[in-house]
Amino acid sequence: MAPPAAAAEGVAPDPWVSVTPEGYYRFTAPQAVVHELVGGTPQVVELQGNIGPAGTWSDLAMDPSGTDYPTQVGILDPGLYYYQYTATFPDRTKKSFRNPDTPVTIASKPTWSTFFVPGPSVQWMADVPNGGAVTELTWESPVSGDERTSLVWTPPGYDAEREDAYPVLHLLADTGQSADEWTELGRARQVLDNLAAEGDLTPMVVVMSQIGGSDPGADLLDGVAAATRDAYHVSQEDQALAGIGAGAQQALTVLRTDPGVFREVASFSGRLTGSISATTAREINEGTDRLRVYVGNVLDPAYNPTHDMLRALERAGVEHEFDGVDPDTGGTWDTWREGLRDFASRVFTDAGHGPREGHGPLDERYTAPATGSITTPHVDEDGIVTFETGTQFKDAKDVTVWANWAPNGAWFRVPMTKVGDRWRLQMGPLDGFYYYRYVVDGVDVKDPEDTVNTLTGVSPLFVPGETDRLLGDLPAEDRGNLEVLTYQSAVANEERKAYVWTPKGYDPDRAEPYPVLYLNHGGGQNYGDWVEVGRAPQILDHYIKDGAIVPMVVVMGNGNSPDFPAELMENLAPAARAEYNIADDAAGQAIAGLSMGAMNTLNTWLTRPGQFGWMGAFSGGLFFNTPQFDPAAVNAETRLARIYTGDKTDFTYQATMDLLDLLESNGIDHEFAGVTQGPHGFDVWSKNLIDLLPRLFRDPATTEGVELKAVVPEGQDGVLALSVAADSVTLDGPQNTGTALRFRGQLPAVTVVDSRSVSQAGVTGWAVTGQAYSFDSGSRLLDAKHLGWTPRVETPRAGIVAGDARATALTGGEGLVIPGRLASATPEGRLGTTTLGADLVLDVPVETMPGEYTGTLSLSLFPVD
Numbered sequence: 065m066a067p068p069a070a071a072a073e074g075v076a077p078d079p080w081v082s083v084t085p086e087g088y089y090r091f092t093a094p095q096a097v098v099h100e101l102v103g104g105t106p107q108v109v110e111l112q113g114n115i116g117p118a119g120t121w122s123d124l125a126m127d128p129s130g131t132d133y134p135t136q137v138g139i140l141d142p143g144l145y146y147y148q149y150t151a152t153f154p155d156r157t158k159k160s161f162r163n164p165d166t167p168v169t170i171a172s173k174p175t176w177s178t179f180f181v182p183g184p185s186v187q188w189m190a191d192v193p194n195g196g197a198v199t200e201l202t203w204e205s206p207v208s209g210d211e212r213t214s215l216v217w218t219p220p221g222y223d224a225e226r227e228d229a230y231p232v233l234h235l236l237a238d239t240g241q242s243a244d245e246w247t248e249l250g251r252a253r254q255v256l257d258n259l260a261a262e263g264d265l266t267p268m269v270v271v272m273s274q275i276g277g278s279d280p281g282a283d284l285l286d287g288v289a290a291a292t293r294d295a296y297h298v299s300q301e302d303q304a305l306a307g308i309g310a311g312a313q314q315a316l317t318v319l320r321t322d323p324g325v326f327r328e329v330a331s332f333s334g335r336l337t338g339s340i341s342a343t344t345a346r347e348i349n350e351g352t353d354r355l356r357v358y359v360g361n362v363l364d365p366a367y368n369p370t371h372d373m374l375r376a377l378e379r380a381g382v383e384h385e386f387d388g389v390d391p392d393t394g395g396t397w398d399t400w401r402e403g404l405r406d407f408a409s410r411v412f413t414d415a416g417h418g419p420r421e422g423h424g425p426l427d428e429r430y431t432a433p434a435t436g437s438i439t440t441p442h443v444d445e446d447g448i449v450t451f452e453t454g455t456q457f458k459d460a461k462d463v464t465v466w467a468n469w470a471p472n473g474a475w476f477r478v479p480m481t482k483v484g485d486r487w488r489l490q491m492g493p494l495d496g497f498y499y500y501r502y503v504v505d506g507v508d509v510k511d512p513e514d515t516v517n518t519l520t521g522v523s524p525l526f527v528p529g530e531t532d533r534l535l536g537d538l539p540a541e542d543r544g545n546l547e548v549l550t551y552q553s554a555v556a557n558e559e560r561k562a563y564v565w566t567p568k569g570y571d572p573d574r575a576e577p578y579p580v581l582y583l584n585h586g587g588g589q590n591y592g593d594w595v596e597v598g599r600a601p602q603i604l605d606h607y608i609k610d611g612a613i614v615p616m617v618v619v620m621g622n623g624n625s626p627d628f629p630a631e632l633m634e635n636l637a638p639a640a641r642a643e644y645n646i647a648d649d650a651a652g653q654a655i656a657g658l659s660m661g662a663m664n665t666l667n668t669w670l671t672r673p674g675q676f677g678w679m680g681a682f683s684g685g686l687f688f689n690t691p692q693f694d695p696a697a698v699n700a701e702t703r704l705a706r707i708y709t710g711d712k713t714d715f716t717y718q719a720t721m722d723l724l725d726l727l728e729s730n731g732i733d734h735e736f737a738g739v740t741q742g743p744h745g746f747d748v749w750s751k752n753l754i755d756l757l758p759r760l761f762r763d764p765a766t767t768e769g770v771e772l773k774a775v776v777p778e779g780q781d782g783v784l785a786l787s788v789a790a791d792s793v794t795l796d797g798p799q800n801t802g803t804a805l806r807f808r809g810q811l812p813a814v815t816v817v818d819s820r821s822v823s824q825a826g827v828t829g830w831a832v833t834g835q836a837y838s839f840d841s842g843s844r845l846l847d848a849k850h851l852g853w854t855p856r857v858e859t860p861r862a863g864i865v866a867g868d869a870r871a872t873a874l875t876g877g878e879g880l881v882i883p884g885r886l887a888s889a890t891p892e893g894r895l896g897t898t899t900l901g902a903d904l905v906l907d908v909p910v911e912t913m914p915g916e917y918t919g920t921l922s923l924s925l926f927p928v929d
Contacts, residue, residue, distance in 0.1 A: 078163050078177050086543040086712060086844075088138035089179070093149055093163075102159045106151035108506060109133045113147025113158070115140070115476070117469045118587060119398050120281055120491045121281040122476040136713070138471055139741070142183030144251060144396070148175040156461035156505055171244040177250070183911030185803070186447035188405060189257045192400035195257030196220050198247060203291035207277040214288050215241050216296065217256055219265070220253060224297045230269045231412045233283065234326075235404070236311030236332075237274040246272035247403075249397040255405050264413040266557045269298050304411045306330035308400050309366065313337060316373075320344055320834055324351025330407045332358045333395045337368035348382050353383040354410065354417075358403040362448055363394030363490055371426050388423025391446065391493065393706060409556040432490065435483055439513040441500075441521075447493030447527050451480065454504065456512060457862040458485035465489055467500035467525070473747025474713070477503055495529030497536075499597050499746065515900035519592025524599075533878055534606045534754055543605045544568050549619070551639035555631040562636060562658070563595050563623035564644060566573070567608045569615070574644045579616045579761040580646035580676075583753075584623045584657030584664055598658075599748050600753060607757055611928055612883035614761040615766055616654075616662040617646045623657070629672055640670050653718065654678030654760050658749045659716060659860045669705070673697035679705045682752040683744055685719030686726070695730045704759055705734040708752040713743040732888050739842045741847075758835055758883050758924065766925035770812065795906060804874045804907040813858065814886065816925060818894045828927035829863070829867055831888040835922050836880035841915035846908055848919065849879035853902040855886045863893015866900075872907040878908040881920065886926065 108747040109126040116122030126133035132136045160175040170176045201214045246252040259265035307315040307324040351866040359370040377384045393399045433442045442450040442543020464477035499522040502509045515525040544567045553560045585593045594600040607613040650892035657665040663683020669679045670693035709720035727734045742748040795809035818872045836848035852872040867885030871877025887900045
């Protein structure tokens with residue numbers, strides 16, 4: 065047995081990795097170094113790691129540029145990430161590697177490297193100054209005779225001469241792991257240091273080991289446990305034991321064969337083998353203060369074995385605690401790390417025995433969809449998604465699912481596993497709308513089983529949850545009507561098609577024509593993209609049901625034309641007017657588009673002044689040339705011109721900045737919506753459409769804007785203040801709720817005066833809605849979903865009703881990113897003066913970067929039936 069020696073300190077960071085000011089992690093591998101490492105020129109180089117949704121192992125292409133293979137990912141949630149670089153050759157063989165200038169970070173995974181994204185939400189696993197010490201303990205296995213090494217954490221102030229010996233907690237690794245993984249990926253040192261610093265840890269010694277062989281119990285009891293007592297001042301009575309996977313199984317076996325040796329035992333994603341007799345159960349109960357069971361969600365391979373173990377413990381009468389199912393992660397270090405934090409804080413104390421908050425029961429085994437039983441992705445009630453291909457790819461060497469589920473809507477590939485003649489993947493939990501395709505041996509393939517979405521190269525996936533409510537389908541009775549308009553194009557000299565959406569209750573014989581929005585797709589797309597990918601019908605349906613937009617008709621045409629303005633104005637628009645009851649004047653016509661469609665929108669708006677009173681451009685500019693236009697004529701009929709862009713990962717970002725300069729220099733009235741966080745994709749454009757729609761066809765006289773300002777100060781103990789323009793309202797706070805900084809305030813009084821005659825108003829009342837827009841600090845964004853309210857009527861009377869409260873995203877709501885109703889009046893209660901108010905609440909993540917954030921709360925008044 066060797067004396068304790070100082071363990072290696074933290075490894076150096078990867079010089080190939082850098083962080084942009086916006087928070088993106090950029091990876092840049094020199095091509096020459098990569099080719100030397102892998103022994104040739106690969107077809108593809110990818111970054112692989114736990115960077116996908118819910119920590120899923122994912123692939124991100126590193127396309128060659130200049131002399132490097134670069135890529136970037138972000139903005140990443142705080143936490144620990146592990147990754148490697150992988151080269152794939154034309155024959156689909158793969159070779160993984162790390163930067164050779166960095167040491168091995170993970171002993172059992174020599175090609176992996178790690179990086180830690182700090183933040184208050186993961187402070188419990190961050191480095192602590194003057195924490196405990198980690199040393200190495202060398203011992204001889206009594207089973208195999210081999211020399212083994214364990215890691216030992218001793219608490220700050222460890223005193224080998226103190227009167228009372230220290231309690232000891234033994235942590236066992238899983239098969240394929242090394243003892244080092246408890247510190248490399250489990251961050252056991254940081255977890256324990258933080259608990260000690262917070263006063264939530266009984267001073268103890270923690271030993272991390274990997275045992276095995278024909279008699280793991282002897283390895284533990286006669287090997288590492290005995291060696292620990294020889295080298296450290298630890299108790300033989302106050303001992304606890306926990307393990308992962310096979311290590312958990314070993315711990316449970318020792319609990320059964322040697323009850324009472326360990327006072328407290330925990331199983332992380334483990335299983336129980338064999339039965340427990342009544343005598344053994346009684347001995348376990350008498351000698352054990354705590355048996356606690358941990359498991360991840362249904363993706364944890366131990367999910368069903370844990371269910372069986374819980375039932376076996378119940379039948380045998382073994383007293384135990386169940387921490388509940390962790391809904392967020394499966395059998396990963398994210399699950400076990402949090403389990404260690406929980407268990408370490410409980411051992412050798414009288415801490416509570418129930419599950420952690422948010423963890424669920426495990427009442428029945430999980431049965432995944434049977435192989436061959438699904439043709440399109442299966443989504444269960446907890447957001448776990450199962451993909452399965454047909455047998456057409458049975459001879460493929462690798463298949464991945466490529467989708468926009470990376471942070472901020474970027475595209476990652478998630479590897480599938482071959483099951484028989486099919487390829488299969490389970491992942492999650494997911495929440496929201498995604499679109500995907502398969503990649504088969506490096507070739508993009510649309511899901512062959514998707515026979516519904518036939519106009520685009522991707523297939524949709526909607527996972528109901530707490531986000532993206534506007535993108536979900538409403539019941540058929542609440543939807544508008546989606547039709548295909550066929551018309552003859554003289555410009556293209558062919559028959560063309562367009563989608564036309566009409567709102568629920570559309571009346572073709574209404575005296576007043578409906579306003580119309582011409583919504584345009586991007587380059588390489590067609591008239592189906594806003595329907596099949598952009599979810600425009602779903603967004604419109606929800607807005608109509610919420611009473612948040614002016615009822616309108618939306619025309620989505622084919623923008624692939626050599627003369628888009630002529631195609632629209634001389635072919636599509638006349639054909640639409642011939643079939644639908646829609647306006648033809650500037651006040652009733654709007655135009656918007658994305659990317660190339662934004663360019664076409666801008667060209668039409670500028671060169672056909674007087675035609676469109678409302679314009680929105682998403683991620684686009686005047687890419688190729690600037691048309692001749694008359695600024696005064698453009699301004700004369702334009703009610704709203706609003707410009708949008710993704711962040712700096714959107715390749716049209718600079719073109720949008722140039723567009724803003726052009727409009728400003730020519731004196732053209734416009735609004736810049738600020739930066740929508742995300743790249744060049746429908747995640748950004750759907751948000752842009754959601755923002756634009758409530759603004760269209762509004763009477764400016766009945767719309768007021770309230771500027772909001774939030775200041776996140778420097779330092780940990782600063783104050784966040786919200787001021788409202790005109791009334792200088794300052795929110796009280798912050799109150800740290802543990803997961804958010806919360807601020808409260810009051811909306812300035814909103815007064816509605818309705819003096820319309822019966823002949824003017826008819827049978828309409830009115831409604832006031834409010835919608836917030838992102839708070840911008842110049843380099844960071846706070847989404848409007850963080851602002852919520854509770855409306856009230858200050859001058860109550862019959863027929864006036866306050867709107868529903870809107871919870872913030874951090875409390876399970878959607879905030880005011882989607883318009884919320886402040887109040888409404890019936891035709892009987894509308895007349896007179898009404899004063900409205902609201903309690904405002906701003907919940908921002910605790911890791912919000914310091915800075916001054918400004919945004920706008922737009923209040924709109926409009927008549928309603």
